[in-house]
Amino acid sequence: MNFKHKYVFLLPGLIVLIGILIFPIIFTVRLSLSGWNSFNPGLDFIGLKNYIRLFTDDPRFWQSFFRLSFLAITTVFLQYIIGFALAHMVWKDIKFKRFFRVLFLIPMMTTPVIMTVIWRTFFHESLGPLNDFLSIFGVQPPWLSSPGLAKVSIIVVEVWQWTSFMFLLMLAGLLSLPKEPFLAAAVDGASPFKKFIYVTFPLMAPISIGAIIIRLIEASKIMDTVFVLTSGGPGTSTETSSFFIFIKGLREFQMGYAATASFTYLIIMIISLTIIVKVLTKVLMRE
C-alpha cells in the first residue's frame, strides 16, 4: 500500500476533529481577544483586556469556580461511596439481584432537566410534598431559599441522578475481578471487612480512578440542575462557572468576555484534572 494512502483514510476523521474540536477552540481564543457585545458585534482586537478584567476585577467568576469545585468534589465523592456500596451489594448473590441492578440504573436513564423540574416541585417550600410531609414534625426547611440548603438540594439531585453511572462502572469492574485473590483471602480466613480493604478495594483502584475522573469532568459542567433548580440563587449562592459563563454570554451578550471566561475555565480544568489524576493514582494505587 502506498504510504500516502493512510493519510487519505485518516482525512475524514481529521476533518471532523478540526471541525468540531480544533476550530471552536481557536475561535474561542480569538473571540476572547475581542470586545464582542450587543452594541459592538464583531471580532475587533482588544488584546488581553478581557483577561485582565477576569483576573483582577471579577471576584464573581472565582467565587463561582470555588463553589463549583465544592459541589463537584462533594457530589462525586458521595456518588462514589454510594455507587460502590450498591454495586458491591448486587455483586453478591442476593435475592432479586437482577431487579436491583435495573432499578439502580433508572435515574441515569431519565432526562436531567425533566427530573430537576420534578425535584424542584418536590422541594417547593409551600406546595411541595417534602415540606408537606415534614410539617407533620413541625419543620419546613427553606430548601431553595437558604444559601446553604440550596447547595444541599443541588447535591441531592446530582447524587440521585448520577450515582447510577458510578454504580454501573463499579459493578462492571467488580464483575471483571479475578477470583483467585478472593479464594486466597478466604483460605487465610480474612473477614469480609478485611477482604474488602485488602483485596477488593486495591483491585478496584484503576477502575475507581477512571470512574471518578469521568464523573468529575461531567460534574464540573453542572449547569442544567442549577439553571432549573435555583437559577444560581438565592443571590449568587449556587452560581457555578458554567452558569456564570452562560449569564455573561447568552444573557448579557458579552460574547468576548464569556469566551475569555470559557477558555480560562478550560485551562484551569485541564490543569486541575491532571493534578487530581496524579494524586488519585498515588493514593489509591500505592502498593
Place this chain on the structure above:
Amino acid sequence: MKLKTLISALASVLLIGSQVAHADKWGDQFPHIAATGDIPGMCSYESMSQKDYSGRTLTINTHAIPVMGEPTALHAEQFEKLTGAKVEVTHTPAGDLYSKAMVPFQAGQAPYDIVFGFSNFINDWKRYLAPVPQEYVDQMDGVSASHKAIASWDGVMYQYPVDGDRHYLKYRKDVIDNPEMQAKYKADTGKELKVPTTWKEYGEMASYFNGWDWDGDGEPEYGSAEVMKKDDLMYAAFYSRSVAYAKNESTPGGFFFDLETMEPLINNPGFVEALTDWVDAVNYVPPGGINFGLGDEINSFGGGQTLFSFSWDDAFVAAMQPDSPIANQVGAAQLPGADKVWNRENGMWDAKYNQAPFFVWGWAVGVAGKSENKDVAFDYLCFFANGANHQADIGIGRFGVNPFMEEDFKADVWTQIGWDADIAQSYVETLADMEKSTNRVFPLRVPGTFEFNSALATGTAKALAGQLSPQEALDEVYAEWVSILDRVGADNVREAYAVGVKMEDNEL
C-alpha cells in the same frame, strides 16, 4: 313622524342584523372570537380571507406557552386557515428570546421572519428590524399615543404594538374592604386598613396578614407575592419599588443616570431605601417566595395565596377569570408611593408624598430586516392585533396580552366579560391615571440594557439572600454600571438614554 321613526328603527335593526350575521360567520368558524365576531378593519378575518399566501412559509420565534406563546400559536393557526400560508412557530423561554434573535441578527441571518421579545430590546434590535410600513401605522388609530412612542425610535416604528404593560398594585378587596378585618387591624395595630399608599404601609399590612388563615380556606395565607428570582425579571420589580423614593419630579434629567454626567444613580439613598424595604419583604412572602419568578407570582396571587402583589396585568386578569378562586375579590390601584423622595441636587430627602407610575412596557414583536416574507409577516402581526383578536386576548390572563388600545380603558369592555362594575372601574381608572401622570418612569432602552439589568438583578439578589447589605449591594451594582458605561461608551448610552429622559420629563 311616527312612520319616519319606524323606518329608521327598522333600518337600524336590519343594519345590526346584517352585522351580527357577518360576525356570526367568523365567530362560528373561530370560537376564540365568538363573543364579538369579526370586527371590520384592514386586518380583520374578512380582510385576511381575501389574501392568498399559499406556498409561503412564515417563521416565528415567540415565548413559551402560555404567556404570549399561546396567542401567537393560536393566531398562527387562524392565519393559516384564512390565507393558506404555512406558519412555523418556535417557543423559547423568556430569558433566551434576546439571544435567540440576536445571534443570527449579528451573523447577518434571518432564521425567523418574526421575533418576539421585550420592548426594551428596541435599542439593540432596531438596526436588524424592518420598520413597520406606514399603511399599518396609519390604521393604528386606537393604539394609545404612549404605546406608539414605545414601539418607535426617533419617530420610526420598529415594534408592532401587541401588548401594553405597566406595573401596578393588586390587592384582595375581600380583606382590605372588609369591615371586620378593618376593625381587627385597627384594634391590633392602631392603624387603618386601607389600600396602601406608601411602601411602608404596604409592608405593615403585608406583615400583619402573613402566615395565618385570613380567608378561612384552612390554609395559611401570606402578605405579598413578588418577582424575586434573579434570572426572572426581578430588576423590574425592584424598579417598581424604587420609583417612589428615587423619581423626584423636581429634579428632572434622569432616573437611572444623571444625563449630564452619566453618573449612575443606582446607589443613592432613594434606591437604598427601596432595597431596604424589599429585604424586609422577604419576611412576608410565601415560603420559597424569594425564588418566585413571574409565573409563580401570577399563580400565588391569582390562586389566593397572598394579600398583595404588584407586577403586570396578567396576575390581575388571571385572578378575575371565572375559574379563579378569588374572582371579583381583587382590586387594582397605583403602585404605593413614599412619604419622602430623594433629591439628588441638594443631596437631601424632600419630605413630601411621592408616587410615580412605572411603565414596564412589555411584549414587543418585530419583523427581521432580512426576512423575505415581510408582507406576510406584517399581515400576520396586523391580524394578531386586530380588534376581534385583541378583545378576546385581553380577557385571558395567561395570554399576557394587556391593554394598549384607547378602547381598553373603558369599563364596559371588562364588565362584558364578567367583572364587577366597581372592579372594572378601578382597573381602568388605575391604568388611565398612569397614562395621565407627569411623574412616570420608563425602563432603560440603552445599549447594554441587559448588562445593566443583569448587574442590578445580581446585586439585589445578593441583598435579598443576605449576602450583602442593601448599601453594599447597590454600591457593587454602581461599580458594575460604571464598568459597563466604560465598555459600551458613556456617550453611546447617553444618546439613547436622552430619549427616555425626555419621555420621563414630559418633553416628548
